[in-house]
Amino acid sequence: MEMTQTNLTMIEEKMTFVPLTNEENICVVGPVKLPIKQGDFEATFNWYCWTTVQKSWSKKEVINHLNTMNLAFGQQSSVLVYGDFEHAPDALVRMHSICHTGDIFGSQRCDCGYQLHESMKMVVDNGVGAIFYLANHEGRGIGLFSKSMAYLLQQEGLDTVEANHALGFEDDTRSYEESLKVLESLRQKPVTLITNNPKKLAALEAHGLSTNGHVPLWGGENATNHYYLETKREKSGHIR
Numbered sequence: 757m758e759m760t761q762t763n764l765t766m767i768e769e770k771m772t773f774v775p776l777t778n779e780e781n782i783c784v785v786g787p788v789k790l791p792i793k794q795g796d797f798e799a800t801f802n803w804y805c806w807t808t809v810q811k812s813w814s815k816k817e818v819i820n821h822l823n824t825m826n827l828a829f830g831q832q833s834s835v836l837v838y839g840d841f842e843h844a845p846d847a848l849v850r851m852h853s854i855c856h857t858g859d860i861f862g863s864q865r866c867d868c869g870y871q872l873h874e875s876m877k878m879v880v881d882n883g884v885g886a887i888f889y890l891a892n893h894e895g896r897g898i899g900l901f902s903k904s905m906a907y908l909l910q911q912e913g914l915d916t917v918e919a920n921h922a923l924g925f926e927d928d929t930r931s932y933e934e935s936l937k938v939l940e941s942l943r944q945k946p947v948t949l950i951t952n953n954p955k956k957l958a959a960l961e962a963h964g965l966s967t968n969g970h971v972p973l974w975g976g977e978n979a980t981n982h983y984y985l986e987t988k989r990e991k992s993g994h995i996r
């Protein structure tokens with residue numbers, strides 16, 4: 757079926773350009789209505805997805821380029837927004853790094869799946885908030901393929917930080933700049949971060965966004981991930 761002018765206009769109305777660099781804009785699409793059901797938990801979020809595009813492109817050109825952008829070969833990030841995110845005085849925000857093994861497979865080697873689902877519940881209980889799902893953060897920035905090797909090293913006794921170093925990576929190479937620009941485009945008031953990671957708070961403050969501090973999210977601890985979580989606390993500076 758051909759796209760009609762009405763459909764094209766409707767999509768263009770849901771597209772926003774957020775300046776990133778001199779060469780690139782972030783193109784944000786949304787809100788898209790997204791009803792979610794996970795066990796007993798049900799909620800309807802406003803979902804926004806984004807990708808970077810050439811600065812010179814118009815909205816129509818972005819749509820025309822979709823089938824040559826190879827979007828399935830590089831994942832896009834997105835955010836689930838709940839409530840009156842732009843205006844409400846108190847909003848909870850989670851900056852969640854993608855974890856293919858924990859979030860999708862339910863791996864017990866980390867606490868990621870627990871944190872993702874729990875933060876969605878916390879946002880809905882709070883009435884307002886957003887969960888950013890950051891697609892270029894797999895394995896704290898080393899990628900899934902490298903993470904599989906890091907896991908093999910961890911099976912031999914290295915901790916999560918040592919395993920990254922052994923493969924030639926820094927422990928944590930994640931950047932929050934792109935997602936913080938998207939956050940700024942959705943809300944200018946202070947937010948409370950759901951995190952145990954002080955680096956995430958520091959990134960928000962370094963970007964010039966004001967914060968109401970953080971709420972910790974510990975839980976989902978088990979015999980398999982105990983050592984991983986202990987290393988986060990002892991070596992990576994995670995707040996108890």
Ligand SMILES: Nc1nc2c(ncn2[C@@H]2O[C@H](COP(=O)(O)OP(=O)(O)OP(=O)(O)O)[C@@H](O)[C@H]2O)c(=O)[nH]1
Nearest residue numbers: 852853854855866893894895896906916951952953
């Ligand atoms: N390299 C590496 N990455 C891991 C390992 N276990 C989990 N991860 C990744 O670590 C990231 C965890 O991200 P987050 O849930 O945002 O966790 P965090 O930085 O500890 O911060 P908070 O959860 O907010 O406290 C995900 O990208 C996982 O894929 C591991 O053993 N090695």
